[in-house]
Amino acid sequence: xxxxxxxxxxxxxxxxxxxxxxxxxxxxxxxxxxxxxxxxxxxxxxxxxxxxxxxxxxxxxxxxxxxxxxxxxxxxxxxxxxxxxxxxxxxxxxxxxxxxxxxxxxxxxxxxxxxxxxxxxxx
Amino acid sequence: xxxxxxxxxxxxxxxxxxxxxxxxxxxxxxxxxxxxxxxxxxxxxxxxxxxxxxxxxxxxxxxxxxxxxxxxxxxxxxxxxxxxxxxxxxxxxxxxxxxxxxxxxxxxxxxxxxxxxxxxxxxxxxxxxxxxxxxxxxxxxxxxxxxxxxxxxxxxxxxxxxxxxxxxxxxxxxxxxxxxxxxxxxxxxxxxxxxxxxxxxxxxxxxxxxxxxxxxxxxxxxxxxxxxxxxxxxxxxxxxxxxxxxxxxxxxxxxxxxxxxxxxxxxxxxxxxxxxxx
Numbered sequence: 001x002x003x004x005x006x007x008x009x010x011x012x013x014x015x016x017x018x019x020x021x022x023x024x025x026x027x028x029x030x031x032x033x034x035x036x037x038x039x040x041x042x043x044x045x046x047x048x049x050x051x052x053x054x055x056x057x058x059x060x061x062x063x064x065x066x067x068x069x070x071x072x073x074x075x076x077x078x079x080x081x082x083x084x085x086x087x088x089x090x091x092x093x094x095x096x097x098x099x100x101x102x103x104x105x106x107x108x109x110x111x112x113x114x115x116x117x118x119x120x121x122x123x
Numbered sequence: 124x125x126x127x128x129x130x131x132x133x134x135x136x137x138x139x140x141x142x143x144x145x146x147x148x149x150x151x152x153x154x155x156x157x158x159x160x161x162x163x164x165x166x167x168x169x170x171x172x173x174x175x176x177x178x179x180x181x182x183x184x185x186x187x188x189x190x191x192x193x194x195x196x197x198x199x200x201x202x203x204x205x206x207x208x209x210x211x212x213x214x215x216x217x218x219x220x221x222x223x224x225x226x227x228x229x230x231x232x233x234x235x236x237x238x239x240x241x242x243x244x245x246x247x248x249x250x251x252x253x254x255x256x257x258x259x260x261x262x263x264x265x266x267x268x269x270x271x272x273x274x275x276x277x278x279x280x281x282x283x284x285x286x287x288x289x290x291x292x293x294x295x296x297x298x299x300x301x302x303x304x305x306x307x308x309x310x311x312x313x314x315x316x317x318x319x320x321x322x323x324x325x326x327x328x329x330x331x332x333x334x335x336x337x338x339x340x341x342x343x344x345x346x347x348x349x350x351x352x353x354x355x356x357x358x359x360x361x362x363x364x365x366x367x368x369x370x371x372x373x374x375x376x377x378x379x380x381x382x383x384x385x386x387x388x389x390x391x392x393x394x395x396x397x398x399x400x401x
Contacts, residue, residue, distance in 0.1 A: 020186050088330070105262075118205075
């Protein structure tokens, strides 16, 4: 029983490791693509970050981001890449939940769901 | 200075921060916020949002490697994430109401603390005796691979560690940093687990903790793509280079140098905060 358990734990570790690696890689590529587009379109303008003005809705809501990306804008594509990056550790928590269910470790399955809810409800 | 030049300089700065952060184990986030606010005169709210993004990137990148080695205590990480995520959300709410000068001063204090703690000798881990009721119930006691085979350890003082993690999460949500130093105190000195396990487990938790407050930051407009793009790519590149060099470079003198840089930045942040120029 103990050996079986250990096997499942290391299995989960492997999946989590891969997930994190590919999540970071994917988001970096999307951010890079968005960055190149942004610099081609706006590279000659002046940066203005001295005063805080917040961001327009197309930098906050995924649907509006996607619509702006389809119009060929670079900044929302960067933002989309950042969302993929943020989704990576969240997906890791979701994976752990499935893993604990498979291990029949219900205490940790519940703890994981609570963490997931805390994150998602504040998004 | 055009956006192209600005982005290029920012990228190089972030590359250096990521490289030094990974070589010294202090994390790149601690120098990013002073770099953005003091050197580039970026508003501190944008700086915090940008830093938080870079923290998630480096944490996930490094965790991918550590988790596979089997050093990370995933159960302990999951359990403590209850404390850090709740704290992070509280901290993110607070960030909107605290004046920027107070945030700057608080940031300076945390910087000094992180630099100082990086030289502290970790407490000896507990490997014998009574494993403790709570840590047994939560199945937190574990083992990790060493050159001499698997080594067992016990997790002590679960409640105290949980409470400290809550504070670490709050600081992370408020200042946009990983607050790895506070997490390591909670695990090394309070819960008494081996240093290698505490650093990797802390790193493992940082991404999730930051993800909890990022939603609030995004809605408030703290996360700007033009700033995040060069910083994220730079820090990731630097951290990657650092992990490649780590086995070949002597880090002791580098650590002292970086701690001095951090100390100077901390003083500058506190000074600007007191003068309300930030």
